[in-house]
Amino acid sequence: MPCALCGDIIPTEVARCPACGAWARRRDFRAIGVAVFMLLGFNAFIALGSGISLLRLDRPLAELTRDGYDAGATGRALAPYADVFTVSAVLAGITGVLYLAWLWRAYRQASGPRPYRSGWVVLGWVVPVINLWLPPRIVHDLWISSGRFSSAGRHAVGAVVTVWWASVLAAIGLAQAFPGGVASLAEARFSVHLGVAATACQALAAALCMVTVFQITRLQVGRPLAA
Structure with a gap:
């Protein structure tokens, strides 16, 4: 298989890359x-x-008036987006399973202090109330412990994680509230605005999560693994 660090071909029976010395675990x-x-x-x-x-x-x-509003047509136009949110939820669940596998691995091999037991990496997402604050805390501590940061760098990490988690919670709440009513023109407009806000939060949450995954993986791959 090719080495993920240098691209050299590594025999399956060899634990380290002969070119760069990367371990198979890494x-x-x-x-x-x-x-x-x-x-x-x-x-x-x-x-x-x-x-x-x-x-x-x-x-x-926005250009319609109350007299020209057709609730049936608007409802049919908005109905597919409810299905899109359902598909997005299923895809997010699949992504979440793989993300937890990555997070578990990253947390166990982090070189810095680990204030929580490894089991909380998974349990922290499913235990009520605790799942509102523990996951971003674990990601923040993992990111900090994976590298060396200045005071400004720590604040930047905290800001990214905070905005990411706020976007996750907002996306979940807004998606659950969609679709709204379409009986009136005002309700239809509100439903559209709610859907736009939900998708914006979903996109922002996914993008910021990409940043955390990329940075933590880069930091851990670039330094010796913890025993």
């Missing part, structure tokens, strides 16, 4: 990171495309 970890990164990009692309498509519905609704 190659496998980088491969998982690349897979998660690509899936997140696909999530962001779908969300962005859905948002742009919804924006095209906003202008015709």
